[in-house]
Amino acid sequence: MPGYAGVTDASYRRGMVADEKLAGARSGRWIDHWEPENPDFWSRTGRSVANRNLWFSIFVEHVGFSVWSLWSVFVLFMGPAYGIDAAGKFFLVSTASLVGAMLRIPYTFAVARFGGRNWTIVSALLLLIPTVAAAFVLHPGTPYGVFVLMAVLAGFGGGNFASSMANINAFFPEGRKGLALGLNAGGGNLGVAVVQLIGLAVIALTGATRPWLLLAVYIPLIVISAVCAALYMDNLSTMRNDTGAAREAVAQTQTWIMSFLYIGTFGSFIGYSFAFGLVLQTQFGRTPLQAAAVTFIGPLLGSLIRPLGGWLADRVGGARVTLWNFLAMGLATTVCVLASGAGSLVLFTAGFIGLFVFSGVGNGSTYKMIPAIFRAKSLAAIDAGADPEAAMLRARRISGAAIGIISAVGALGGLLINLAFRQSFAAAHSGVPAFYGFLAFYLVCAVITYAVYLRRPAGAATPVRVDGAPAYARV
Structure with a gap:
């Protein structure tokens, strides 16, 4: 019944029977019947x-x-x-950022392989490894290599985003995925x-001598x-790893x-989240308390405002x-550069929060x-004579796979930002050279966005095309 436009009495009764089997089709809270695009089933x-499943996924x-962000706090202690x-501290937060980004790809595929509920349990319990281990070594005298290993283990938290998004994406119909995924990401x-x-x-x-108290909060959580x-989440047996779509997305x-x-948006968010307090300490001589009193404001505002962008x-x-x-990010970066030169903590903080x-x-x-x-690419294919249903299905498959790849690559921005700060402070004892690099990067991103997605050449009958799709598209 394409589109479920006319659901017959017989099909409705079959749906009711299937609904009754949702919770117990198989052991381990597996759901074998899932039709979110069917309005009757959905309601x-x-x-x-x-x-x-969404609310508990957000929690985990x-x-x-x-x-994942623990070491952005631990370095303040x-x-x-x-x-x-300072260079050693930036390397620690860079390490956590890198591992979290790398784990996003396997975490994405783990949902279909093991079940969304099952993998959520496993991915949550894996977080005990970096937290319990850190409780034993987080004190002066511990070799630096051990701290690096702890930062590597903290990367487990970075992979959770990808598996959570892949899992929740499967539960909601197309028309409701935007809000659901936005809430999941923002939370x-x-x-x-x-x-x-x-x-x-x-x-x-x-005081700044008991960092393990932070772990006393998070281990129980x-x-x-x-x-x-x-207790409250489910597995969908209908989920499959679409390796074909992944290969197409890579191409x-x-x-x-x-x-x-x-990299320029999320990479900046996670990179600055890890670096903000350390930059305040290193460049402006802030105490741990003074730095911590400000650092949470930026990530808080950046998280809350994310739905506005959508x-x-x-x-x-x-x-x-x-x-x-x-x-605007380039302008905020310029403010940070000017504030650094003037030694203005207030102006620098305002610019950084703007970022x-x-x-x-x-x-x-x-x-x-x-x-x-x-x-847009599929619509272009339909205009060229492709089957509409097949073309739109292909668009959904490839975009779903592409999101997983893009989220992993984008998270690498956190690594690049912290490595840039590390090198900047090591060479110039200031973050200004790093900010100049960020400014150049944001301007390049702006040029690419305009050239690929907005530019319509003067006098051209058709827009420039990339991969066969219109470069100018209201995307």
Whole structure:
């Protein structure tokens, strides 16, 4: 029954019978019957089951982001007794960022291989490894190599985003995925701000000598999140790993263009989240308490404003929002450079928080562009005579695979930003050279966005084409 336009009594009864089997089709909370595009199924059963899985997925992903970001807080506790300079601290947060980005690809495929509920439980319990281990070694005198290993283990939290998004994507119909994925992503991103806020509370109440108290908060939360996933989430037996779509996505130029742009948005968000407090300490001599009192504000605003980027993209086009957003990020970077030269902490903080805000808007607009780009390609194929249903199905398959690749590559921006700061402070004892590099990068991103997605050559009968798709598209 394509589109479920006319559901017969017999099919409705079959659906009701199938609905009754949702919870117990197989052991381990597997669901064998799942038709979110069927309005009757969705209203009777699908919506409540999907929403339940969404909220508990957000919980686990939120804790995962917090664990991924732990070292952005721990480095604030590392005073002279640890014997680690600024370059060494930036390397620690860079390491956590790199591993989290690399794990996003296997985590994406793990959902279909093991089941969304099952993998959510496993991915939550894996977070006990970096937290419990850190509790034993987080003190002066520990060899630096051990701290690097702890940062590697913290990368487990970075993979949770990809598996969570892949899982929730399967539960919702096409018309409702935008909000669901936005809530899922935003709730996870908030984990960065929350762990930094809790770090502030620990420093304010007990000083900068007891970082393990942060772990006393998160270890129980990890256990609770795993138990909640076991009790309230489900596996979908209909999920399959589409390796063919993944191969096609890798071959698409558009995938790599958007990966580059996502480095500029999400990569900036996660990179600055890890670096902000350390930059304040190193460049402006802030104490751990003074740095922690500010660092959570940027990630908090960047997370909360992310849906605005998607909302604006819906109305004026994701490419237009992304273009102006990169220009705004360039302006905020310029403010940071000027503030550094003037030694103005207030102006520097305002510019840095501006970077978080605009990176959050850009996260929403670039994520919205991805499916729109592949839909535009399919519409072009339909105009050329392709079968409409097959073309649109191909667009959904490739865009879904591309999102996983783009999210992984984009997260590498966190590594690049922290390595840039590390080299900048090591060579010039200032973050200014790194900011000049970021400014150049944002301008390049703006040029690429305009040239590929917005430019219509004067006098051209048809727009420039990339991979056979119109370069000018309201994406």
